[in-house]
Amino acid sequence: MSFREERAAERKLNILKAAAKLFSEKGYHDATIEEIARELKYTKGSIYYYINSKQDLLFQCHELAMNMLLENINKIKESGLPPDLMLKEVIKGHIETLISEFNLVIVTLGSEYELDKNYLSIIIKKRDAYEDIIAGIIKDGIKQGIFREVPVKVVINLIMGACNWIGRWFRPEGPMSMQEIAQFFADYLVQPLMARR
Amino acid sequence: MSFREERAAERKLNILKAAAKLFSEKGYHDATIEEIARELKYTKGSIYYYINSKQDLLFQCHELAMNMLLENINKIKESGLPPDLMLKEVIKGHIETLISEFNLVIVTLGSEYELDKNYLSIIIKKRDAYEDIIAGIIKDGIKQGIFREVPVKVVINLIMGACNWIGRWFRPEGPMSMQEIAQFFADYLVQPLMARR
């Protein structure tokens, strides 16, 4: 990558982050291109040198966030941990990514219907891949007798809901740290899966 | 209420439901007043005979939904059940209201930042009242030794997240019925609260 391209890529990333911030604060529609530009001390027109459209911007936010989540889960998948511990790691990693890349991930979680059909199907594919990995872990656990029999999809949705909702209420200045919350959620959500001995 | 007033109230409710449907399908911004009118075979202007503004419409959807949830939880609070069973009833009731009044409740859960400050504060007050009742039940359970010690707020957020997320994935034609899901969630989410004996 040439110097020029590098600089362009960097600027694009900045635009993405500024967009994500505003999208997550005010919603896709109420965040205007003008505001995004102002945030970066660009002018409205200049932005269009780097992006194709506002939709495109939204899509790339979604994509970036999903890639982060996928990267994280793939690492965990390789860890060789037993299913219950592995699932806990997944939950903790999910929450930690969610909070540390707050703006980006919140956009993904809160603006589905704003995405055009074509873009949306790409994102959904990634999300499905993500959930499939989780499903694999749970099924493993069941097969090994560590987890009891459960409707896997439903459990995943339950877990994802609990975790994703964190974006709505988490405040860094609150009484529990990100790590404490992540640990608490992991324990709370995995426990009912465990088979009785 | 006179015949006239009754009919007017009914029409207003219809408008509210049509609005909720479109808001939940396309989001607040992308649902236009014109579409809402078309849905009801009204004209754009006529809608404004019943409402003050689009914001107002959104607000009233929120309010209607919150009132339904509050009505439900208040009934359960009076039931005299032990905390664990009561909490399960709350979860089941929440999910059932959510699904049967899908559009309305989804609007409430998914469009916070679209609401003007003044309106929002009213809704937040209602939501706080709702969560306070749940907090009361959990604290009761802890006091009675039925539930273990937990950070109450965090647990509520966990439960609410899991439940509210249902709006994102539930399909009536899916393998589990609304009641089955509600029961499964209630059991799954209450179990980790139980004190070990």
Added chain:
Amino acid sequence: MSFREERAAERKLNILKAAAKLFSEKGYHDATIEEIARELKYTKGSIYYYINSKQDLLFQCHELAMNMLLENINKIKESGLPPDLMLKEVIKGHIETLISEFNLVIVTLGSEYELDKNYLSIIIKKRDAYEDIIAGIIKDGIKQGIFREVPVKVVINLIMGACNWIGRWFRPEGPMSMQEIAQFFADYLVQPLMARR
């Protein structure tokens, strides 16, 4: 006039006065039919039993005001006073009508361009008649050597301007009464007309 017609006429006058009040307070456009109706505890629809259109309402305000002014000046014309005193009476009468029928007259003086062409031409005819009478008095005075030679039209416009502007600043609670102002204006405005001896 039958009882019914009488009542209708009375109500129409009330509507006219309410309209005049609102027109003068907020301007023709910003005063809505709804407000006029509310002022009279009618409903929007009912108003239309008595009037044809909002334009019509405006026109009739204009006409009523002009008729009052004409009635007044015609009485003075018959008085047989010498021109200078007669002109002073006209000025005083004009100002007193203006103030005591404030709303009505203000409408006439401040919303010419709101009137449709057809309506406007009728009002302008009346105004011309009014000014012609004043012109007659001044010309008389010149002929009799009481007034000096002046461009009559210009003087009339000067006098009318000074008087009509009163609607913009007069406050009944101010330091001078209506009569004092009227007398002061009459003296001030007639003096420069007097021929030197």
Added chain:
Amino acid sequence: MSFREERAAERKLNILKAAAKLFSEKGYHDATIEEIARELKYTKGSIYYYINSKQDLLFQCHELAMNMLLENINKIKESGLPPDLMLKEVIKGHIETLISEFNLVIVTLGSEYELDKNYLSIIIKKRDAYEDIIAGIIKDGIKQGIFREVPVKVVINLIMGACNWIGRWFRPEGPMSMQEIAQFFADYLVQPLMARR
């Protein structure tokens, strides 16, 4: 000021003048943004690149006009003329500004109630400053024994009314020129102020 900024300022002034023309011809409400745009061969939307709102446009017309009048009167105040001649100069200057910047000034004189409270208070402050200067001149004249004792405010209102009304009837093609009218008004309106010797 750069070339670009200069052009932008010029365009803004054009918009102001076009707006003033239409406002004075048809009144604030009946003049639409679309018409103003059409007058300048712009599109409706483009206008908003230069202004914030229609109200803003009206306000700026008011302000521009008041600034012209103030500039004029301030120059005269410095002239060192005796009060009677100075007052005549003020009247002439007022009339000449009024006529040569017809549209702008007429807007100011005829659309008070169209201005929002906040805007209006700014304009009223300027108008008060203007009238205070005139008041100063008259009081000077009284103190020097050149003018007789009069209620100053009332006289100012009388003079302003006579002058401002000119906008309603002046036609450049009429028998008297702007200068002749201005001179006539100045003489006519100052004479009754003079102390008798």
Added chain:
DNA sequence: CATGAATGAGAGTTCATTCAT
């Protein structure tokens, strides 16, 4: 007589997007 209800034409305004420079 009175009115609740409905209508539709039109206004102001916003904003993503484009483009010449």
Added chain:
DNA sequence: AATGAATGAACTCTCATTCAT
């Protein structure tokens, strides 16, 4: 690479007016 300027489509909202009951 950047930007000031312009555009037009779309949207919310208002209100005089009509009409069945």
